[in-house]
Amino acid sequence: MNNAIEKLAKLFARFPGIGDRQSKRFVYFLLHQNSDYLEDIKRAIGELKKLVRQCESCFVYFESDGQKLCEVCRDPKTNLESILVVEKDSDYESIRRSRTYKGRYFVLGGLVPIVEKEVEKVIRLRELKRTVEERSGEGLKEVILALSITPQGEHSDGYLRQALRDIAEKNNIKISSFGRGLSTGTEIEYSDNETLRNALENRQ
Amino acid sequence: MNNAIEKLAKLFARFPGIGDRQSKRFVYFLLHQNSDYLEDIKRAIGELKKLVRQCESCFVYFESDGQKLCEVCRDPKTNLESILVVEKDSDYESIRRSRTYKGRYFVLGGLVPIVEKEVEKVIRLRELKRTVEERSGEGLKEVILALSITPQGEHSDGYLRQALRDIAEKNNIKISSFGRGLSTGTEIEYSDNETLRNALENRQ
Amino acid sequence: MNNAIEKLAKLFARFPGIGDRQSKRFVYFLLHQNSDYLEDIKRAIGELKKLVRQCESCFVYFESDGQKLCEVCRDPKTNLESILVVEKDSDYESIRRSRTYKGRYFVLGGLVPIVEKEVEKVIRLRELKRTVEERSGEGLKEVILALSITPQGEHSDGYLRQALRDIAEKNNIKISSFGRGLSTGTEIEYSDNETLRNALENRQ
């Protein structure tokens, strides 16, 4: 009956992790806000696609003043010897925030489904191969796979190593994966065998 | 650095129950959607304040074609003998969805803080009193308080009973509260004394 | 390999809610305790079946100095007009702790499975019928069913009302059930229809 409320609630219900109840709450929340805030949101949503674009090289979203390459890809101080491959933008952000890596990135745009024939429709495999090939002439020495340790993440890691093998060998590029071991908060007692095995092997 | 992304993320971070991470996810989610969806959201937010208003009688939000009263308040079949008082719109919705009550409503707009001098700034007490007074001429016989069984909800229940007492007595109106007892899912073993006492007293 | 540790861990793993890990922890915990504590546990387990027996009338477990009836059943101050029927001892305890009920009890020993032919093998139905019949001569006027509001609890409630109907009618005994409504902590917004319906009907 309340079409305007229901309609907006339905749109919010498509947001990741938001169910019917919370989407309704968002609408009631907005009803209680002043018009300025609502205008700000509308404007910010409107500007999103105008100002933000995907980097033509690494495919991360960035705010562009006309540039086709993101800040990292443009920065002359970026180390060209490695590309770090992540699944998605939020992984990219997480690693940038850690200020631990100085090289280039590549956003895959997804993980390889465990049962999947046409992988290139799901992740940017062709683009990754081309990027590796091209950059091998610019000093690229290592492709670092930084994927989550989930069944699909591990499957993707194996898949990419296989898919990149020929290019890597031909160009003398190393393929590595993020190291495994104890992460912050891990307790020995509750660790799985795989994690313990890696923690032992990677002891230092 | 990504002002457009950060700006929208900050606006989303004010949504109820949404932290910094999830607000960022919302933005990335939007970046992956097509323009139609973004336009739909912008339009729906824009229409919200235009189409939705508060009922002048019960203060619920409703979609208005110019009417000043909500559907329930306008409906000639609505039973005029009772007003059911709720804290907020989502409580109202929950009760309407249960199709169990046929009378009028009143949305308080909040609960009475346990330490609070100026209650009328926090809830619609003056409006409630006036409504009860006015409706007593239209056949009103009962005010039903339907507040959550939380410390603040119970405090508000007691406060309202006190605040409405004189008007109720003068106009021969009964004040009642939603019954207490075992709710769906309650296990005897884990019930508190208060709930058990009520369940015993209200046995039937 | 550690048979003594494994053996005790396996016995503890049968405790309600205890898995393999926690049962092992119990054993390590005991290994770290002094011998007095271990002796105390052994003695207390040994005394359990010697000192504790089931009341012949209401079937609750109680510590007996030779008596066949529990404290409540022996107490001349216990109100004989009602019997409160609970599923299990911990429900009984919960209600006694609330100090809200002054009559007799009856421990069913279980709930009626939703698909079940031979109910008398699962709960003390025969004993309950006999008890109601006998007590009708001692002033019994009401059987109060105090079962959890779970699918099986509600099914049992209906089943018992049916099973006791004839005896109750013949002896002019009322059958009632614990009242339903809002329990402590319940929020209107998140309440199911059934609870709201009961809360409205049982308003007071």
Next chain:
Amino acid sequence: MNNAIEKLAKLFARFPGIGDRQSKRFVYFLLHQNSDYLEDIKRAIGELKKLVRQCESCFVYFESDGQKLCEVCRDPKTNLESILVVEKDSDYESIRRSRTYKGRYFVLGGLVPIVEKEVEKVIRLRELKRTVEERSGEGLKEVILALSITPQGEHSDGYLRQALRDIAEKNNIKISSFGRGLSTGTEIEYSDNETLRNALENRQ
């Protein structure tokens, strides 16, 4: 009033992770079991301290037929080149279950509290030093610290490295710690900076 029930419940309430309610449930559970099971538990508790003792070398609990050393310490196939230091027996078990390590162990008996003067009252530091010293003559080349990645675990790791430094240098023994990185289930997006830094450094 039910002393036997209360007494046993109180003893169970000291079990790790067990509150008042669950300890009571344990007692009711036991009341419903047959006498054989109760006798089995009593016997198993009685045998615990008779059959199980701490290994004189590594301090793990094991079932002894008179031996003073546990299975691992007695086994001629055990690799003498390393000692793996764990906090407690359940950590030891977790690592043994992973079948990934072939050397000796040492159970510290606790972690070093962050504010603590007399560490030797809390963990087996003196025993560890003596063991390292003695074993250096038997081919010991590495002490591996396998502590949880918690504030106290990391503090203990640093503390032990410091405390063992002189003995290690004198005897040409390496001190290492379990490697850090992504553990099973870790998602890049939600990883802390420290874990990402380690995962990058330990890439392979």
